[in-house]
Amino acid sequence: MRTRRVRMTGRETPASGRELKFRALMAELRRGILDGTWPPGSKLPTERALATETGLSVTTVRRAYEDLVALGLVERRQGAGSFAAHRPERDGGGQRIVGVLVPDTAFYYPRVLQGIEKELAAAGARLVLACSHYDPDEEDAAVERLLSAGVHGLLLVPSLHTATDPGRRAEELLALPVPAVLVERRLAAYGPGDPTEHVCTDHEGGAYDAVRHLRALGHERLGLVVRTDAPTTAPIESGFARAVGDLGLPGPPPYERDVMARWDPDRADRALAALRDAGVTAALCFGDREAALMLGAARRAGVRVPGDLALISYDNEFADVAETPLTAVSPPKYALGRLAAQILLKRLAEGEAAPLHQVQLRPRLVVRASCGGGRGAGGAPRGQGGSGRGGGA
Structure with missing residues (x-):
């Protein structure tokens, strides 16, 4: 049977440092059990021996073993020690x-x-x-x-x-x-x-296409409304800024940024006022909820959508059922799921012989009433002739 040393060095540090070391120990023990270094039924190092080897406390090692027991990876036998548990075969x-x-x-x-x-x-x-x-x-x-x-x-x-x-x-x-x-x-x-x-x-490309569409409709002063606590925010901001620069639009464009929890009708009212004061005639909103709040703010302020302010939403989850149906950037969610599954199945079938896949799928723009135009930058209709639920299906 192979033996395995758990490579944990250095003394424990308080708070976050200790937690990182605990996570690393958990990951190392888990890998050893799952890759067969410790086959099912084999005895694991004692808590004291593992603490000495890793430089961690016995309490930390005990916690790691207890969590592995809860996950079904380790069995405790009174008076005998800790053992790698017998697990369901992956053969299926x-x-x-x-x-x-x-x-x-x-x-x-x-x-x-x-x-x-x-x-x-x-x-x-x-x-x-x-x-x-x-x-x-x-x-x-x-x-x-x-x-x-x-x-x-x-x-x-x-x-x-x-x-x-x-x-x-x-x-x-x-x-x-x-x-x-x-x-x-x-x-x-x-x-x-x-x-x-x-x-x-390709969220950057999706934002870029939204700006290009608004520019093709004649808008020059654009704004961006985003919630900041999402991984999608950074590429949307980047794509928006890149399009504004490439298309020669005046900048810097006004941004209204906040975390999701703070987007409410009052926050939307303030965002609308700021955009209007900056002379904005069209805006991209991430996501559908924030765009719907902006529609409500426009109604309260007597601002016509799309007559005074054109809006494009980003996500297309429920943009079509807004009080004014929202033009939306629609990520290809269904196609993305299918492709991810295909790539994993290929990896499982071919192993290291399969190339490494790093794929980005461009969203499509689904045009509805909120931007006031049914044609894209190249003059071709975009996303018409259906319910517009999107999702890349």
């Missing part, structure tokens, strides 16, 4: 089992999940779903549960945008004992240094 009679982790199952991700389910069903694979609710601790626990369920691969929407060190978080995910494809997440700031396999929406 030849059926692939794919774990899927999303942060939310109410908005945005249902269409992504439909795409994933469609592709996995066509391949005879089974899906196991987990939700993190945008909680990093729950995210880790959910990944552990999926691994304990015997999944062959993972489709993950991790909280990279809130991680203290996104690169390190990505490394932890890459070190999991099964292949992982990221969905709607990537290390954009790393450029070609991003090592992850991912399928994402």
